[in-house]
Amino acid sequence: MGTGGCADYVSGVEGTIRASAAGKVILLGEHSVVYGRPAIAAPLSGLRATVTLTPHPGPLHIQAPAVGIDAPLPDLPSDQPLARIILLTAEHYRFSPPRAVLRIESQIPVASGLGSGAAVSTAIVRALAAWYGVRPEPGQVSALVYEVEKIYHGTPSGIDNTVIAYEQPVYFVRGRSPEPFSPRFPLPLLIADSGVSSPTREVVGDLRRRWETDPTHYAALFDRIAAEVEAARRAIEAGDPPELGMRMNRNHELLREIGVSSPVLDRLVEAARRAGALGAKLSGAGWGGNVIALVDPLAAEEIERALREAGARNVWRTDVGTGVSKTGRVADHG
Ligand code: PMV
Numbered sequence: 001m002g003t004g005g006c007a008d009y010v011s012g013v014e015g016t017i018r019a020s021a022a023g024k025v026i027l028l029g030e031h032s033v034v035y036g037r038p039a040i041a042a043p044l045s046g047l048r049a050t051v052t053l054t055p056h057p058g059p060l061h062i063q064a065p066a067v068g069i070d071a072p073l074p075d076l077p078s079d080q081p082l083a084r085i086i087l088l089t090a091e092h093y094r095f096s097p098p099r100a101v102l103r104i105e106s107q108i109p110v111a112s113g114l115g116s117g118a119a120v121s122t123a124i125v126r127a128l129a130a131w132y133g134v135r136p137e138p139g140q141v142s143a144l145v146y147e148v149e150k151i152y153h154g155t156p157s158g159i160d161n162t163v164i165a166y167e168q169p170v171y172f173v174r175g176r177s178p179e180p181f182s183p184r185f186p187l188p189l190l191i192a193d194s195g196v197s198s199p200t201r202e203v204v205g206d207l208r209r210r211w212e213t214d215p216t217h218y219a220a221l222f223d224r225i226a227a228e229v230e231a232a233r234r235a236i237e238a239g240d241p242p243e244l245g246m247r248m249n250r251n252h253e254l255l256r257e258i259g260v261s262s263p264v265l266d267r268l269v270e271a272a273r274r275a276g277a278l279g280a281k282l283s284g285a286g287w288g289g290n291v292i293a294l295v296d297p298l299a300a301e302e303i304e305r306a307l308r309e310a311g312a313r314n315v316w317r318t319d320v321g322t323g324v325s326k327t328g329r330v331a332d333h334g
Contacts, residue, residue, distance in 0.1 A: 009123075009167075010130040015055045017130045021122035023047040023108040024115035024163045025191060025292060026283050027320075028251045029229040031207060031260060032222035033157040033174060038229045040181065040236070041159050042169040042320040044191075049106035049119035051127040053098060060086065060097040064104040064120075073097055085121040085148045089128045092144060098131050109314070111197040113284020117152045118160040121145040141165040154201045155208070169320055171233055184239030187320035188297045190272070190304055194264045195313035196288030203260055203285040210259065218258065225254045245279025245294045252281035260286030267310050275299070275306035 010019040022043040029039025060073040062082055069082065076083040082104070090097050102124070108116040125144050129136045142158070142165035149156040159172045170178040211218040228251045235243035252269055255261055265282045272280035272293035280293040291312075295303050304315045 010126050012130065017053040017127050018050060019123050019126035019130055020048045020050040021119040021126065021164055022115075022167050023049075023119050024160055025189070025290070025318075025320075026113070026159065027187075027292070028232045028248060028281070029172075029225060030159075030282075030284055030286070031204070031255065031258060032225040032229075033159055033172065034155060034204060035211070035219070035222050036174055037222050037226035038171060038173045038233075039157070039159055040169070040171055040229060040233060041163040042187075043163055043167045044108075044114065044316075044318055045167065046318065047107050047114065047316065049104065049108055049116065049123045051120070051123040052103045052105075053100045053127050053131050054103070055099065056101045057099055060099070061101045062086075062104075063101060066104070066106060066110065079151065081117065081121070081148050081151050082124070084151060085124050085144065086128065088144050088147055089125050092140075093129065093132060093134055095132050098128070100131070102127070109193060111199065111289070112193055113198050113200070113286075113289035114191070115160045115164055118145050118149055118164045121148045122161070122164050138165045138167075152201065154204055181233060181236060183236045183320060185241065187236070187241075187244075188295050188300060189318050189320060190277075190293045190295055190300060190307065191283070191316045191318065192268050192272070192291045192293070192307040192312035193314040193316075194262075194268060194288050194291065194311070196262070196264055198285045198287055198289030200285035203287050207258060207260060221254055221258050225251060228254065241278050241294060241296075245277065248279030248281045248292075248294055249273070255282055255286060262287050264288070264311065265291055268307055268312060269293075271306045271310035272303050275303040277303050 022045045027040040033039035063070050108114050110116045125141045142161045145161035157174045162178045163170050168180045171181045172178050228247045232247040268291040269280040276299040277293035277295050283290045283292040307315050
């Protein structure tokens with residue numbers, strides 16, 4: 001895994017610091033990753049959360065218009081996720097929160113499985129570190145963000161904070177060092193937002209309760225998902241899009257079996273497949289959130305239309321490139 005600092009994501013002009021972080025998409029292996037099986041995820045480098053720190057007298061003031069927050073840090077409860085990442089970062093680097101306004105803006109839709117919470121936290125760590133002249137390693141950023149992911153998710157696998165902090169496509173197994181994967185071909189993906197919010201904590205908690213009542217049944221399903229993830233990784237490395245698409249389809253069927261899909265998601269998956277997608281599946285926690293479709297670029301427009309007709313609120317297009325995916329383009333066609 002690359003160990004470079006975060007300088008690329010940070011800029012400073014006349015005392016103002018600006019830092020950003022990408023959204024992410026899980027390609028395969030969500031949920032089973034919580035139970036120690038592998039998953040594959042990639043950053044969405046064109047869809048970002050941005051944090052600006054502007055010098056200001058008085059205590060750090062937080063502005064997050066998207067969630068209606070406009071308050072000094074001391075007024076926020078210390079377990080509020082934004083307060084928590086600020087306080088954790090300050091404690092980690094042994095400084096006091098700066099005298100500044102910290103403004104958060106994000107292009108990443110909230111609660112839709114695209115990593116908006118982890119991206120905001122990552123951008124905050126990068127901005128605060130830059131304010132104090134520190135260049136944190138991605139592993140450090142990831143570890144701090146993981147602490148806050150626990151507030152959002154309960155028992156997070158750590159895949160979101162990892163892929164976002166490193167901003168590279170990764171093959172991820174909980175508790176092991178993340179491995180970057182190198183596609184032999186760009187992966188042209190459509191990401192369709194169902195418009196239904198995806199409560200990760202609830203979906204993960206609901207699955208855990210069902211797993212507790214029948215661990216053997218669920219372990220077998222998680223093992224079958226793991227086999228699809230391994231096969232998908234080989235297809236990505238070998239440059240075999242139809243094989244990858246098939247593995248995505250099978251992963252979706254297994255996600256249905258573990259009870260995290262929904263009629264809306266199944267309808268979007270079906271629409272993408274019928275319009276010619278090589279593979280389609282839900283991505284992230286499920287119940288709502290997003291569906292991803294692997295497409296032939298020539299068929300992308302038609303598949304996008306089919307997704308919209310099937311009810312997608314928004315469709316993004318991205319190419320998960322080879323190696324570092326900073327070239328990844330996410331265009332909002334909405
Ligand atoms: O943050 P989301 O909605 O993309 O979902 C996280 C993926 C899960 O595997 C469901 C949970 C986890 O912690 O890995």
